[in-house]
Amino acid sequence: MQKRTIIIYSSVDGQTKKICQFIKEVLTDNNHYADLFSISNFKEEFKSYDKIVIASSVRYGKHNEEIEKFIGENYEFLNSKKAAFISVNLVARKTEKNTAETNPYVIKFLNSIEWKPYKVAVFAGTLNYKLYTLKDRILIKLIMLMTKGPTSSKAVLEYTDWNKVEEFAEEFVRI
Known part of the structure; x- marks a missing residue:
């Protein structure tokens, strides 16, 4: 039987959406049915899905308020499912802060x-x-200056490790 996964995300500048679209493709390639929805105006029935992925970008140290509200209203159901949380943030560009155990935003959020x-x-x-x-x-x-990141107005840097995203999606297929 084909597993059904829903991916609910919040994206400020589009990178979290791009990551979620990639995960959806990996799931689909692995014979999973996957739907992708932005949390903005999300009113879908999600309780019939086998698995759930919730993804949020971080802006000014906080995950999206609508994502937090959705989790708060549905945590009991989420705890009963194979459900994953994804945080997308620039602090994770640093190797020592790119895991759930070392990323300050994720630790505080969880x-x-x-x-x-x-x-x-x-x-x-x-x-x-x-x-x-x-x-x-x-x-x-200012934040980049304090954290020794790039400050040039011309900077366009994609820090996303796509191999790591693919690894996550393939592991998620197996759970």
Whole structure:
């Protein structure tokens, strides 16, 4: 029987969506039925799915509020399923902060919710100053300055390790 997976995501600049689309492709290639939805205006029935992936980008140190609310309202059901959480953030560009056990945003987030995901993944996102509003550009440059990251307005850097994303998706197929 074909497994059914729903992927629910929040993406500010598009990288989390891109990662989730890639995961959906891997699942589909492995004979899984997969649906992909943005949390914005999400009103789908999701309780008939066998597996669930919830993904959120981080902006200014926080995961998406709608994702947090969805988890808070559904944590009992999520705890009863093979469900995974994915965090996409720029801190994960550093090897020492790219796991669930070492990423400060993920540690803080998981400690603040009642859902205990079956699997947690952390992927680095993309830095593209051209996509940001002036306010975001200034704030993100300040953060990058403090964390010894790139501050050039011309910087467009995709930090996502696609092999790691594929590894996650293939492991998720097997659970």
